Amino acid sequence: MTTQWRAxxxxxxxxxxxxxxxxxxxxxxxxxxxxxEDAPLGPGPKEALLKFEEFAKRDxxxxxxxKNLVAYAELGPEDAEETVAxxxxxxxxxxxxxxxxxxxxPVIEDGRLYARxxxxxxxxxxxxxxxxxxxxxLNLDLKRKLVLVMGIDEESDWTGMxxxxxxxxxxxxxxxxxxxxxxxxxxxxxxxxxTRFAGTQGGSLKLVSFSAGSRPNMVPGTAVAVVEAAxxxxxxxxxxxxxxxxxxxxxxAKVDGNQVTFTFYGKQVHGAMPETGENAGTYLANxxxxxxxxxxxxxxxxxxxxxxxxxxxxxxxxxxTHDDLMHDLSMNVGIQxxxxxxxxxxxxxxxxxxxxxxxxxxxxxxxSLPAGFEATAKQEGHAQVPxxxxxxxxxxxxxxxxxxxxxxLPAGEQVIGGGTFGRLLKRGVAFGxxxxxxxxxxxxxDEFYPVSDLTRAMAIFAQSxxxxxxxxx
Numbered sequence: 001m002t003t004q005w006r007a008x009x010x011x012x013x014x015x016x017x018x019x020x021x022x023x024x025x026x027x028x029x030x031x032x033x034x035x036x037e038d039a040p041l042g043p044g045p046k047e048a049l050l051k052f053e054e055f056a057k058r059d060x061x062x063x064x065x066x067k068n069l070v071a072y073a074e075l076g077p078e079d080a081e082e083t084v085a086x087x088x089x090x091x092x093x094x095x096x097x098x099x100x101x102x103x104x105x106p107v108i109e110d111g112r113l114y115a116r117x118x119x120x121x122x123x124x125x126x127x128x129x130x131x132x133x134x135x136x137x138l139n140l141d142l143k144r145k146l147v148l149v150m151g152i153d154e155e156s157d158w159t160g161m162x163x164x165x166x167x168x169x170x171x172x173x174x175x176x177x178x179x180x181x182x183x184x185x186x187x188x189x190x191x192x193x194x195t196r197f198a199g200t201q202g203g204s205l206k207l208v209s210f211s212a213g214s215r216p217n218m219v220p221g222t223a224v225a226v227v228e229a230a231x232x233x234x235x236x237x238x239x240x241x242x243x244x245x246x247x248x249x250x251x252x253a254k255v256d257g258n259q260v261t262f263t264f265y266g267k268q269v270h271g272a273m274p275e276t277g278e279n280a281g282t283y284l285a286n287x288x289x290x291x292x293x294x295x296x297x298x299x300x301x302x303x304x305x306x307x308x309x310x311x312x313x314x315x316x317x318x319x320x321t322h323d324d325l326m327h328d329l330s331m332n333v334g335i336q337x338x339x340x341x342x343x344x345x346x347x348x349x350x351x352x353x354x355x356x357x358x359x360x361x362x363x364x365x366x367x368s369l370p371a372g373f374e375a376t377a378k379q380e381g382h383a384q385v386p387x388x389x390x391x392x393x394x395x396x397x398x399x400x401x402x403x404x405x406x407x408x409l410p411a412g413e414q415v416i417g418g419g420t421f422g423r424l425l426k427r428g429v430a431f432g433x434x435x436x437x438x439x440x441x442x443x444x445x446d447e448f449y450p451v452s453d454l455t456r457a458m459a460i461f462a463q464s465x466x467x468x469x470x471x472x473x
Contacts, residue, residue: 005406008138009459012130016454017113019055020126023048024106024115028091030156039068041091041159045152048090048122052129052150059133066167069160072149075132076142076469083145084468085174086132086461087421087428088125089154092117094214096268097222098445112448120442123449124177124433124457125150131461142469144172154178154421155215157382161424173395173468175431176422177461180440182403184430185396186388186415187423188326188351191358192216192334193365195303195346197375199339202294205229208259209339210300212281216334216349216381218443219277221268223284223336224261227291232260235291242287249283262288270443271332271349272418274312281336282309299373300338304346307368308333314350317368319361326353326386326415329361347380351417354386387423388415398471399431402464409436431464433457 031042039046049071056063061073095103095116106115113123132148147168153159165171201207205227212223229235236253239262243251251264264287266280285304293301306316313320314331321329335347350361358379366377389396391413400411422428433449434440435456441447 005459005463009455016130021106045091066164070164074147076145080145082172085171086128087149087176089121089151091152114448118449121178127457128177128461131458134462144469173427175429176420177433178420179430180434181432182411188417189386190419191383192349192381194380195377197296199342200295203292207297213335216347217271219269220281223264223280227260274332299370302370317364319364321356323353323355
């Protein structure tokens with residue numbers, strides 16, 4: 001059976017690549033400024049959702065659309081009492097800096113498919129789609145219904161997902177192809193604490209503006225600050241000395257009259273693993289905090305440059321914690337904004353284990369604000385509690401056994417800091433599609449997915465869907 005799944009999957013490689021490239025070319029980044037009633041998350045995400053529907057109707061699936069926020073394709077008995085859901089997403093992160101290729105023009109080089117969304121999550125989602133298409137084409141019997149659900153706001157607030165499942169009905173079990181093999185059956189809690197303040201000044205220098213990051217779940221790779229000063233040469237000299245001593249980031253300064261524009265370059269990575277990146281914003285603040293600023297400009301720079309700098313486990317603010325199942329809390333300082341005379345904010349995103357709460361983390365952030373920094377720190381946006389499906393659940397056991405059967409590799413439970421749509425289901429996990437040994441480029445420049453792994457994952461997904469649709473529970 002293992003050979004049959006793989007052999008069947010290989011027959012679809014060209015079709016899969018054709019459809020996937022068309023989907024990857026859609027710039028499906030959430031755009032609130034361009035949102036309309038008909039496109040509530042902007043035109044790009046809607047275009048991607050409708051393209052998925054177009055493919056699903058073409059291939060003969062039963063389809064549906066929930067408020068242009070969620071679309072789905074069904075297979076198997078319509079009147080089945082139980083349903084297996086596979087939940088992917090078609091929205092992507094902004095491209096960010098550092099690409100050597102056009103992120104919206106998918107290209108294959110050296111066996112790798114490059115584009116924004118290739119690995120997160122259009123590539124895996126379409127691999128799952130073709131796995132279900134294979135089952136349909138083979139006319140395999142299914143006791144449970146299969147439904148492939150596509151969201152378009154996974155990278156932000158998960159808009160519409162809870163409401164969709166309330167309307168559709170909660171599936172019996174399922175998985176999200178939005179992480180890595182062999183399985184993710186535990187996910188840390190996820191909360192953003194936003195510190196807000198007014199852009200007040202003091203001292204001999206003026207912080208005209210400071211900007212780093214675009215999303216809570218991305219480590220900022222670039223940061224820019226504009227400073228007004230009487231002696232711009234002294235500031236540039238101070239930056240040169242700082243960068244000479246600090247080797248982990250690079251920077252440059254441009255002088256225009258009495259203003260200096262500083263640009264620092266770190267390493268942009270996924271915010272669930274901030275320890276693998278270099279936060280350009282906190283480094284820039286770490287440099288500027290020692291200069292002669294005052295008011296909230298000083299507090300903002302000190303908060304970023306001392307309390308939040310170079311500490312991805314939040315030890316300095318007192319939020320550090322660990323448990324044996326979900327391990328360490330992690331912190332990403334994802335968005336940092338200051339504008340003279342206007343309101344500014346800092347978004348700190350935390351992935352936390354079961355032995356703490358969002359409220360406790362909020363308290364630590366609030367208590368860590370520097371003296372004289374007139375600011376408030378509050379939980380905002382989409383928050384999630386820790387999620388875990390036990391290893392003896394038939395869902396977990398079945399998926400791990402399929403992975404072992406098809407790869408010959410050992411496989412066990414795993415907990416991550418990232419959040420996937422798998423946690424929408426009480427019995428939901430993340431399963432694939434990144435294989436061991438493949439560099440993780442999610443949310444990074446030159447994101448890619450190996451072409452040969454598409455059909456490899458497709459075979460695993462197809463067998464998994466078939467067995468979950470028929471396994472005794």
